[in-house]
Amino acid sequence: MWKPAEKIRFESAPGIWPSAEEAEQSLLFAPLGYQALNMQNRTWIPAMVPWRSNEEGFVTQDNIDWYQRFAKGRPGALVVEATGIRDVPSGPLLRIGHDRFIKGLSELTRAVREASGQQTRIFIQIIDFLSIRRRPVHELYFKRFLRITDRHRQALSAQDWNEDEIRQALAAKSLDELAYILTERELDDLNMGYRERVSDTHLQNIAELPQTLPDLFTAAALRAKEAGFDGVELHYAHAYTMASFLSRTNQRTDGYGGSLENRMRLPLEIIEAVRKAVGHDFAVGCRYLADECIENGNHVDEAETIGVGFAHAGLDFISLSRGGKFDDAKQPKVGEAAYPYTGRSGYECMPGYISDHFGPFGRNVDASGRIRAAIRKAGYSTPVITAGGIHNFNQAEKILLSDKADIVGLARQALADPDWFKKVRSGKGDQIRLCEYSNYCEGLDQKHKAVTCQLWDREGLDQAGISKTPDGKRRLIAP
Ligand SMILES: Cc1cc2nc3c(=O)[nH]c(=O)nc-3n(C[C@H](O)[C@H](O)[C@H](O)COP(=O)(O)O)c2cc1C
Numbered sequence: 001m002w003k004p005a006e007k008i009r010f011e012s013a014p015g016i017w018p019s020a021e022e023a024e025q026s027l028l029f030a031p032l033g034y035q036a037l038n039m040q041n042r043t044w045i046p047a048m049v050p051w052r053s054n055e056e057g058f059v060t061q062d063n064i065d066w067y068q069r070f071a072k073g074r075p076g077a078l079v080v081e082a083t084g085i086r087d088v089p090s091g092p093l094l095r096i097g098h099d100r101f102i103k104g105l106s107e108l109t110r111a112v113r114e115a116s117g118q119q120t121r122i123f124i125q126i127i128d129f130l131s132i133r134r135r136p137v138h139e140l141y142f143k144r145f146l147r148i149t150d151r152h153r154q155a156l157s158a159q160d161w162n163e164d165e166i167r168q169a170l171a172a173k174s175l176d177e178l179a180y181i182l183t184e185r186e187l188d189d190l191n192m193g194y195r196e197r198v199s200d201t202h203l204q205n206i207a208e209l210p211q212t213l214p215d216l217f218t219a220a221a222l223r224a225k226e227a228g229f230d231g232v233e234l235h236y237a238h239a240y241t242m243a244s245f246l247s248r249t250n251q252r253t254d255g256y257g258g259s260l261e262n263r264m265r266l267p268l269e270i271i272e273a274v275r276k277a278v279g280h281d282f283a284v285g286c287r288y289l290a291d292e293c294i295e296n297g298n299h300v301d302e303a304e305t306i307g308v309g310f311a312h313a314g315l316d317f318i319s320l321s322r323g324g325k326f327d328d329a330k331q332p333k334v335g336e337a338a339y340p341y342t343g344r345s346g347y348e349c350m351p352g353y354i355s356d357h358f359g360p361f362g363r364n365v366d367a368s369g370r371i372r373a374a375i376r377k378a379g380y381s382t383p384v385i386t387a388g389g390i391h392n393f394n395q396a397e398k399i400l401l402s403d404k405a406d407i408v409g410l411a412r413q414a415l416a417d418p419d420w421f422k423k424v425r426s427g428k429g430d431q432i433r434l435c436e437y438s439n440y441c442e443g444l445d446q447k448h449k450a451v452t453c454q455l456w457d458r459e460g461l462d463q464a465g466i467s468k469t470p471d472g473k474r475r476l477i478a479p
């Protein structure tokens with residue numbers, strides 16, 4: 001993963017843990033109700049893909065065990081990982097694109113409710129993503145993938161050559177020479193691997209996204225409601241379709257790109273369609289970026305306007321992440337696909353312990369506070385969730401007391417110790433296993449391997465009845 005040049009090492013600090021009485025009087029453990037959002041406390045586990053599903057996208061026993069373990073810690077809310085809304089194969093990622101997925105998802109919600117004693121609200125993050133291919137072998141790109149155009153003919157002075165001759169001539173050129181011959185997009189396809197973008201409106205499936213996505217998101221939300229979730233989180237963050245619509249990089253010319261108003265059109269149409277279908281007794285929220293953290297991307301100013309627009313559209317919650325884009329991802333090896341968490345924006349999304357002078361703790365808090373303030377100024381009370389490097393009680397409580405957010409998200413800290421919430425609340429904070437922000441878990445995610453935490457995955461491997469990775473080297477669930 002990308003690291004800031006300063007390379008300063010930070011250690012997670014336990015701060016001062018509250019007694020049980022102090023915790024009980026804190027804002028963090030006070031209930032919060034807003035529209036359909038009805039939380040017992042203000043803690044939140046944001047979505048994390050654990051790579052526990054199967055090739056068909058069904059809920060497996062490993063998925064149930066994973067979420068049940070989090071629920072035992074009794075967070076205020078638990079968001080189930082990014083779950084695909086289309087009925088297309090997508091590897092071992094959860095899917096909700098057909099009614100056949102409802103049964104497994106119902107088992108999951110039942111298991112979470114039971115394990116948390118009905119204390120934890122359970123949401124599911126629903127996602128659409130565009131197709132991406134692996135970085136091609138240089139020769140193969142020119143032989144098979146590149147579409148030959150007049151630009152190539154002109155650059156080679158090869159008006160009367162046949163296509164094969166042009167392909168061979170291009171394949172023999174150096175990268176420096178190709179930089180003058182290929183378009184920026186063609187170079188990117190060669191160096192990074194081809195991926196669809198929302199502005200590829202010459203492709204019918206991309207041109208029609210504004211017509212197809214509202215129905216896909218709506219059907220997925222209705223299935224989530226049937227499966228017993230308390231609500232859905234529309235995934236409008238990171239490198240995926242909806243974040244790309246919102247992004248300043250979206251140059252569509254069909255009314256869904258260019259100006260911020262146009263970029264917000266489809267996200268708002270989806271919110272409206274989903275709400276109309278699910279009614280007002282089911283939470284509809286979204287996760288989007290407080291800052292894309294890329295050159296030419298959205299920054300906090302745009303994110304403020306987006307937040308006000310989403311609050312006006314009646315969302316029950318707004319969860320803020322940052323970064324995580326393809327635009328600045330590292331070049332993948334030949335035969336591998338680009339991964340959106342490898343550049344600076346990826347670092348901003350999941351900051352590690354080697355950091356710049358600001359450090360990895362709470363990098364999204366100020367931006368979240370600005371967006372929340374804009375929403376409040378516009379007259380809306382939509383709860384705002386922030387996340388990023390939060391691991392101790394003082395940090396979390398300060399965020400709430402200083403009006404930077406209404407709910408505090410702990411993703412990796414919950415993975416390091418799913419009992420964080422229960423331990424803090426019962427005055428046993430000193431027993432918490434603090435996340436070190438090593439990003440070992442994120443490295444596993446990148447390789448599409450079962451996500452675990454290095455602080456516990458080798459512990460008690462000889463215990464009877466625990467589930468392990470197929471090689472038997474790591475336990476799958478926190479002790
Ligand atoms: C293994 C892993 C998987 C993740 N998967 C998702 C995901 O499915 N959807 C999402 O919005 N964010 C995802 N994230 C980002 C987290 O939700 C969170 O925003 C990020 O880790 C920063 O918060 P933290 O410092 O509390 O971990 C993932 C993070 C990790 C470590």
Ligand code: SF4
Pocket residue numbers: 412413415416434435436437438439440441442452453454455
């Ligand atoms: S592996 Fe564990 S300690 Fe390291 S970042 Fe992930 S959750 Fe934190």
